[in-house]
Amino acid sequence: MNTHKTISKNDIPSRINILILGGGMSGLELAKHLDNRGIKDVIVIEAGPADDCSHINAGDEYQHANELWKNEYADKYAYRSWRSLNEPHFSIGSCLRRRVGGRSLYWHGVTLPIEAETLQYWPSKIVSDLTETWLGGPSLYTQVQSEILSWAEKSHDTDYRFKLSDFNFKIVPQATRNIGVSGRWEAYSPLSYWKEDNKLRSQPIIIPGYEAIALIIKNGECIGARLKNIESNEIHHVIANKCVLALGTIENSRLAAQALYNTGYLIEKKITGLVDHIVQGFNVTLQYSKIPIEISKLIEDKPGAIFFSRSLSGERFNLFFTLTPSDFGLDLEVWTMGEQIPSIQGNISLETHDGNRPLSISCSLNISEHSLIKKEQNELNLFWCEICYKTKTPFYPLSFEGGFTVHARTMGDVFHEFYSPGRIVNYNIPATWISPLGTENHESSTLPLGEVLNDQHEFNNINNLFAVGPSTFPRPGAANPSLTTLALSRRLAYLLN
Numbered sequence: 001m002n003t004h005k006t007i008s009k010n011d012i013p014s015r016i017n018i019l020i021l022g023g024g025m026s027g028l029e030l031a032k033h034l035d036n037r038g039i040k041d042v043i044v045i046e047a048g049p050a051d052d053c054s055h056i057n058a059g060d061e062y063q064h065a066n067e068l069w070k071n072e073y074a075d076k077y078a079y080r081s082w083r084s085l086n087e088p089h090f091s092i093g094s095c096l097r098r099r100v101g102g103r104s105l106y107w108h109g110v111t112l113p114i115e116a117e118t119l120q121y122w123p124s125k126i127v128s129d130l131t132e133t134w135l136g137g138p139s140l141y142t143q144v145q146s147e148i149l150s151w152a153e154k155s156h157d158t159d160y161r162f163k164l165s166d167f168n169f170k171i172v173p174q175a176t177r178n179i180g181v182s183g184r185w186e187a188y189s190p191l192s193y194w195k196e197d198n199k200l201r202s203q204p205i206i207i208p209g210y211e212a213i214a215l216i217i218k219n220g221e222c223i224g225a226r227l228k229n230i231e232s233n234e235i236h237h238v239i240a241n242k243c244v245l246a247l248g249t250i251e252n253s254r255l256a257a258q259a260l261y262n263t264g265y266l267i268e269k270k271i272t273g274l275v276d277h278i279v280q281g282f283n284v285t286l287q288y289s290k291i292p293i294e295i296s297k298l299i300e301d302k303p304g305a306i307f308f309s310r311s312l313s314g315e316r317f318n319l320f321f322t323l324t325p326s327d328f329g330l331d332l333e334v335w336t337m338g339e340q341i342p343s344i345q346g347n348i349s350l351e352t353h354d355g356n357r358p359l360s361i362s363c364s365l366n367i368s369e370h371s372l373i374k375k376e377q378n379e380l381n382l383f384w385c386e387i388c389y390k391t392k393t394p395f396y397p398l399s400f401e402g403g404f405t406v407h408a409r410t411m412g413d414v415f416h417e418f419y420s421p422g423r424i425v426n427y428n429i430p431a432t433w434i435s436p437l438g439t440e441n442h443e444s445s446t447l448p449l450g451e452v453l454n455d456q457h458e459f460n461n462i463n464n465l466f467a468v469g470p471s472t473f474p475r476p477g478a479a480n481p482s483l484t485t486l487a488l489s490r491r492l493a494y495l496l497n
Contacts, residue, residue: 024102281335
């Protein structure tokens with residue numbers, strides 16, 4: 001992949017066929033499949049640098065990977081261009097990762113599909129492609145999961161399951177692979193397609209260090225984009241046959257709001273529907289002498305695995321847990337991940353008077369979501385009660401006193417508590433936490449397929465402008481968005497041809 005620190009007229013092909021704005025998970029996966037199909041004159045624009053192509057758990061700072069992920073101030077690539085109107089949501093801990101590869105260099109490889117009951121709210125043709133058959137072969141979900149697990153030299157153990165209390169647990173499929181014996185590992189990234197000896201190679205061209213300022217619209221058609229050099233602030237106009245928004249939900253929404261407002265389809269520069277997953281949980285350290293045989297067997301049979309169960313109540317969330325042996329004992333982490341339903345309550349708007357923070361984000365929890373939060377807490381308590389019973393520990397209900405407010409203890413707070421050098425261990429005492437909206441980094445649903453976009457991923461009101469990634473999800477479900485993101489990028493690569 002060719003990369004350029006600066007660009008001039010000579011650096012850009014005289015005719016660009018497809019301009020992909022965004023060099024993260026969705027944009028690079030799209031470029032990969034366009035390349036596989038032999039499509040020429042494709043350019044990927046990324047605001048961040050291409051200095052480091054390594055996953056954070058595989059690079060030089062792999063021992064500090066959790067700190068880089070959970071503390072934005074520790075990561076030089078973390079970037080936030082907006083202000084929150086609903087603290088603590090979309091504030092501290094909520095950020096973009098401005099680098100070639102984006103969040104694909106941070107995730108844990110979780111590949112779960114969106115639940116069937118949620119896909120009922122998606123366009124039927126897209127659901128069929130995702131879950132039934134794609135181009136006469138297996139479904140997109142099947143193809144993508146199979147290929148990235150093959151990259152990881154793994155298979156999905158669909159038969160492994162067990163009961164704990166009333167929960168029916170299975171193993172979360174993870175597209176991750178170990179690197180040597182040093183403790184380094186990486187999750188799948190489309191960058192792996194372009195890397196050779198950890199360097200970028202060959203086409204398509206990736207141009208880092210350029211921010212997409214605005215789309216160029218003429219007679220209801222997108223004909224390119226205005227790009228700004230991050231270092232010099234120089235503006236370049238780039239013309240293309242087709243443009244694809246692949247910058248992530250927030251940046252996709254910024255460009256879409258500008259374009260739809262300027263063409264008369266919005267009365268203000270605001271995009272609604274913004275959501276993130278509703279996540280909360282607890283961490284606790286168990287004494288090795290008290291670990292029940294069922295738990296010991298899990299550690300022995302499936303070390304490092306993430307286990308999950310659907311909600312017992314049939315609600316729109318999953319419950320997960322991990323087991324990590326440490327010098328102090330067995331660290332148990334348990335959490336729920338629930339679906340926030342898109343509404344006008346979550347929105348992204350442009351503030352033209354604020355050059356430093358041009359975007360404002362409003363996103364909070366409504367009454368029905370507070371009901372979901374309570375049900376998540378009930379099932380976390382059921383799980384904890386079972387652990388207490390098996391370890392012969394007195395059960396006290398989990399306390400989430402701070403709620404989803406500025407006073408709440410977050411996952412990052414608990415991480416620092418559990419992994420600080422001077423930690424004093426309180427065995428069998430759980431520390432609860434919540435993730436404010438925006439900090440799970442699963443924001444989505446502002447440019448939904450079947451509404452803002454048609455079934456071809458093209459904007460209904462602007463020709464030759466397409467979008468991909470979680471911003472296009474009509475409903476996000478309770479699953480990590482990456483499998484669906486990769487599947488939709490593959491789908492769009494075919495449609496653009």
